[in-house]
Amino acid sequence: LAKTTQPISMDSYEGQEVNITCSHNNIATNDYITWYQQFPSQGPRFIIQGYKTKVTNEVASLFIPADRKSSTLSLPRVSLSDTAVYYCLVVNYGGSQGNLIFGKGTKLSVKP
Amino acid sequence: DAGITQSPRHKVTETGTPVTLRCHQTENHRYMYWYRQDPGHGLRLIHYSYGVKDTDKGEVSDGYSVSRSKTEDFLLTLESATSSQTSVYFCAIREGTGMNTEAFFGQGTRLTVV
Numbered sequence: 001l002a003k004t005t006q007p008i009s010m011d012s013y014e015g016q017e018v019n020i021t022c023s024h025n026n027i028a029t030n031d032y033i034t035w036y037q038q039f040p041s042q043g044p045r046f047i048i049q050g051y052k053t054k055v056t057n058e059v060a061s062l063f064i065p066a067d068r069k070s071s072t073l074s075l076p077r078v079s080l081s082d083t084a085v086y087y088c089l090v091v092n093y094g095g096s097q098g099n100l101i102f103g104k105g106t107k108l109s110v111k112p
Numbered sequence: 113d114a115g116i117t118q119s120p121r122h123k124v125t126e127t128g129t130p131v132t133l134r135c136h137q138t139e140n141h142r143y144m145y146w147y148r149q150d151p152g153h154g155l156r157l158i159h160y161s162y163g164v165k166d167t168d169k170g171e172v173s174d175g176y177s178v179s180r181s182k183t184e185d186f187l188l189t190l191e192s193a194t195s196s197q198t199s200v201y202f203c204a205i206r207e208g209t210g211m212n213t214e215a216f217f218g219q220g221t222r223l224t225v226v
Binding site: 041091099101102104 | 145147152153154155156157160168202204209210211213214215216217218219220
């Protein structure tokens, strides 16, 4: 079971780009890398997922190097409403596996 | 919206009593999950299910049991509640395949054991 390591907390200011890096040295061939966002008193919400290279959607970008041992979530021009906890997961969706292990996440604080 | 409903939303119970939390989904998803969330611990997986009567343990399964007798319901039972099980409990379902897979969470159940 691949484990992930990410910073406990990060601070940023409105309008800045924020990059959160996650390490997953033991990632397996069939694993995907996925990120979730959680606001206080709510369940996590899916942000983005990738397997290799770069993935971009309307919310964020995900950069994955060739060795896939790390990944970086990039949030462009953050606002106060991006203050949340961000979780990096490595998941194998095959067969009866697919348990989603969240860890402690990175608490992002965006200041005015 | 993946149609997930958790019940109850809030519960206060006494130490030693049994408690059952219910997660209900309306879209026949195969995978369902129970998590607990405590300050300083992030989100921890208790049990998950990959089909009717198919369940497996997660990271913190001691003191908890689950049942899934039909696709739409995943029940989490605390056989004898303890104060250490005071927490916020989240249920989730998994939707999609491969790169299009994502999880959707319920609103959470705040359980207090006194």
